[in-house]
Amino acid sequence: MTADLVVWDFDGVLNAEPEGTPFGWVPRLDADLGLSPRAFRAFLNRPGQAAQVLRGRLSLLAELDQWLTTQDTGVTADRLLAHWLRSEDRPDAQVIDWLDRSPQRAVIGTNNPAPRAEYIMQSMGFSARVETIFASGPMGMAKPDPGFYGAIERWSGLAPSALLLIDDNRANVAAAAARGWQTYHFHAHTRDGLPAKLGIAP
Incomplete structure (x- = not known):
């Protein structure tokens, strides 16, 4: 039919x-944006966060903004999200x-x-x-x-x-x-x- x-x-x-592990662009975060790949991996692996974001119960932009306040950086949540989206393209x-x-x-x-x-x-x-x-x-x-x-x-x-x-x-x-x-x-x-x-x- x-x-x-x-x-x-x-x-x-x-x-x-991508070949290999998901989020293959994360190891380059230090060179690309001056952010710690290890710290960002820990952010991605927060228990339950991904499921909440995928269902719209948490704002991805707000979660990124909150995480960035814990890092020594001037990178904004908008810039990090734009980089993420381009990297997954x-x-x-x-x-x-x-x-x-x-x-x-x-x-x-x-x-x-x-x-x-x-x-x-x-x-x-x-x-x-x-x-x-x-x-x-x-x-x-x-x-x-x-x-x-x-x-x-x-x-x-x-x-x-x-x-x-x-x-x-x-x-x-x-x-x-x-x-x-x-x-x-x-x-x-x-x-x-x-x-x-x-x-x-x-």
Whole structure:
């Protein structure tokens, strides 16, 4: 069955995952901004913080601002956030070409806070490629929360069987499938099969 609407995950699908550990730009923070990579790693690893930021319960900018007050620096939260966003900008040209050539309607469904969602749509130009972005921060819920999928269903007005999720996270795919969505678990060993799923040439 051909889907009417494709929900594209962002990181790991449209945006390539970096080789090695996540946040591979952090070791360069000292050279780039004069900030301690070790201290910033500790900030990133604060228990529960990431989940709260992803669901919009904490402001990423406010958390960065608070952390910077503990550092001997003149770097502002706005500057650090802008550096973070640029450093995570890794568009996968091949997958984006598939998005552009696919005949289905398209939206992005991603676990990201509001500043990153805006960056994706405006600075990275995805507002010209998809109808809208469903991002966990503004929504107040994150995949695989059932409400995340329910919000997309209500917005689209489509039956779950007419929706296709392309995602690199197995739990996110399983949650969509449990609601009756079509799914595609995207990873290195399956990516070459995606054009056929979309009904386009490789």
